[in-house]
Structure formats: structure tokens, C-alpha cells
Amino acid sequence: MAYIEVKDACRKYTQNGKETVVLDNVSLEIEKGEFICLLGPSGCGKSTLLNSLAGFERLNSGSVTIDGKEVEKPSVKNITIFQNYGLLPWRNVISNVKLGLEAKNISKEEADKTARKFLELVGLEGFEKRYPRQLSGGQQQRVAIARGLAVDPDIIFMDEPFGALDAITRMKLQDDMLRISREEKKTIIFVTHDIEEAVFLADRIVVMMADPGRIKSIVKVPAHSTADRTSQGFLHVRDRVFELFNMKTEEYIDYVI
């Protein structure tokens, strides 16, 4: 049995008497330690799928299990990073990072040490006493990542976490996210609508389509492709994904697991 299993997930919304099928029999298996990107156009159900995995939303039918257990509510073992950061503006950086540690039974010194360690990991040492409003968007997202890592989760869910950032900042954060995912050995499920972002980060890209929301195919990214954004391997995988969105599925069976 896979670490994370989605089986025949269905989710519908009825609005003004009109029914939208947001997830239409979605099935997916994810192994421990994988970096998965959910890629697709806006409205194809990426957030809905992620929220079902994270326990924020329930399915109409089908099941989501993590480590053999049905997901029913959010858990501190699986941390979600939101696009708008979700930092508490009335707390400074370090006490934002300590937030998740407060519910745990650890000493103040221990919490302080852990928080500083992860602030350093995301490159924000020296920013402890700042408030979120005094940071750039990229720095705020780094704080949110440090806060998530501080509670030592098994899985990190990220919903378009870099969507609000400019291109250069976004690439820096992608570099760091890749480094962190290797150092910390976390399972990461990352939602994006940016093809290059998905190719750069993912071990496997789950390509989704809208109306009804479904998985079109899953593209495995060979390890050597991600090293650099201008390498042949990277461009090759990127082009394949581009073509997938142009509805040429059948010819690329070799990229589909």
C-alpha cells in the first residue's frame, strides 16, 4: 500500500442549481519522500484535492488515506503552506515560527533553539524581531516555511506558495525549497499552475484538467533533468508537459506512468 492513497475521490459543488464536478474519480498514489507537483489550469480542482489530502475538506465519495489511516481532519504531522502565508501579523517572526511548538510539550529554550535553527535554514537569521509587515512577500513565505518545518511534519502541502511573488524571488525560493526537501527528507505535495516550476521541483508531475476536474496524466521527471533550468533534460520534460496541455496524450505514453 502506498504512503498516500487517493481512491476514486469525488467532489461536487452545487451553486444556483448548477452542479460542478470538481474532482471526478481521482485516484493517486504517492510514496514517502516524493516531491509531487499538482499542475493544471485554474479551476481544475488542485486546491480541492490538496485540501482533501490535508484534511481541510471532505470528499463526497472515495477515500484519502495517509500511512494507512483515513484523513478526517488536519493534523500537525501534515503542514499546509498557503499562498497568502497565513502569518499572524501581531506576532514577530520568531514567535510566528514558535507557534506550532507552543502546542507541544517542550521547554522555552528548546522552542527558541528550534525556531532559530529553521529561520537559519530558510535564510532569515537576524530577522527574528521583525514583524511580518516589515518583510517582503518572499521573506514572509520563508517564515511560513520555517514555521511549518519547526514542528517536524512528515508531509508538507503547499498551495501555489510562490504564486504571489515576482519571477526572480520565485526562482530563489524554488532553489531553496528543493534544497530543503532534500536536506529534510519530507514528502511534499506542491500545487502550481506554472509548468517550469513543476518541472524544476517535482519528482513526478500530476497533470490535471478541468471540467470535470481529473488527472490527465502523471509525468515522471528524471532526476538529472532538474539540476538546472537551461539543461537539455529540463527543456525536454518541459516541452513534453507543454504538449500534454495541447491534448496530445497518446503519443507520449512513455512519459506516463
Next chain:
Amino acid sequence: MKKLLSVKNAVVSVAVLIGIWQIAYMVSDYSDALFPSPYQAFLALIEMITDGTLAENIGTSMFRFSIGYISSVVVAVFLGLILGRLPGVFKYVNPALQLLRPISPTAWMPFIVLLFGIGEVPAIVIIFIAAFFPVLLSTVAAVNNIDPVYLKVASNFGIKQPALTWKFILPAAFPQIANGIHLAVGTAWIFLVAGEMVGAQSGLGYQIIDARNNIRADILLATILVIGVIGIILDGILKFAEKKILKAWGGAE
């Protein structure tokens, strides 16, 4: 520059007000005892300051005001935090609140005096009522308006009650609650005077009644001015506090 301008505006505005008063005094033919000039009211003010009655009455009124207003804010915020999180219960509480809210707090006065007699309690109760509804309703609205991402973060990190309220809901809702608390201070101050006119034998409101009984319109008008000035000061203090809070909460720098 903006500060300077507003000081200028205030001076002109008050000068015009006193000018109108002075003209009304000159053209009307009431006796000075019934309709004094601004200068006579000023002399009455000096008299009240020197004989100590003003300070004493301000002290008495501020004591009642503080007790009534602060206890009202504490109770209303506390209830608002609970009701804001229980929409199912609030649905049943809200109609009763909407029924009670438009009733002027003064309408309760005779009833309160019947129950508690003349003294400290009626004025305190009326201030309590005056501040209670706006603060309660703005707290409930503030809790309902909290960015859902805060609640998601809280549940993700396993933060449960009561920490959820102290660490997330209260601080997240606080800027909007602070706005309600600020607006209520004016309303409560208005009703302090009403409360003391009917239900007390001391304080600024009573001083107005006392001045009327002694046909001292100069004292009466001077007291009214003092009430207005204190109202402005109270509003200024809360406006300042609200600004500080908004700034600390990540609003505009």
C-alpha cells in the same frame, strides 16, 4: 501641516460657535440669569474650578463612567467572542438583541431607579447598556470576519480552545473590535449625563439639574461645555489607542 490646519479649523469653528452665542445673547431679551453671555459662563467655569465643585463632579462622573464603560466592554467582548463562534446560537440571540438595541438607554432609567434607587447604580447601568450593544455586535461581526486562513493555521497546528481564542480569534478580530469600543465611548458618554440627571445626586449630569433648580444658567452652560470637552478628550484617547492597535496589527505604517 495637516495638524496645523486642523488646529486652525478647530479654533475658527469654536470661535464661530461662541460668536453665534454672543449675538444670540445680545439680540435676545432674556435676563442674564436665564441666558448668560459666553463671558458670564466663563466666569461661572472659573468659579466652579476655584471652589472645587467641578473637579469633584468630574471625579464622580468619571468614576461611574469608567466602571460602567469598562465592565460593559469586558462583558460584551467576552460574550461576542463566544457568540461569534456559535452562529447556531447567535441566530436565536440576534432577534432579541435587535429588539433591545434600538431602545434608548434612557427608557430603562425609571425602571432602573425603581430597582436600585437614586445613587451610583443607575448611571453605571445606563452607561453599561449604552456601550453594550455596539461593542457586542461589532465583536460578533469581527469574529465572523476573521480571515479563514488563521483558523486553518490554528487547526493545522493543533491549537485548541482556550488557546484558539486568546492566540488567534481575539487578536485577529481585535482591530475591528477596537473600532466598536472606540465608537461606543461617545455613545456611553452621552448617556452618562442622562443617567446622572435622573438617577443621581452628584456628578456632571446632576450639576446641570442643580444649576437649573438654582436658576444658574451660567453654571449650566459651563457644565455643558465641560461635558463636551471631556467627550472630545475621551474620543481622542480611544482614537489614538485604535490607531496604535491598527499599526501594531500590520496595517498601514
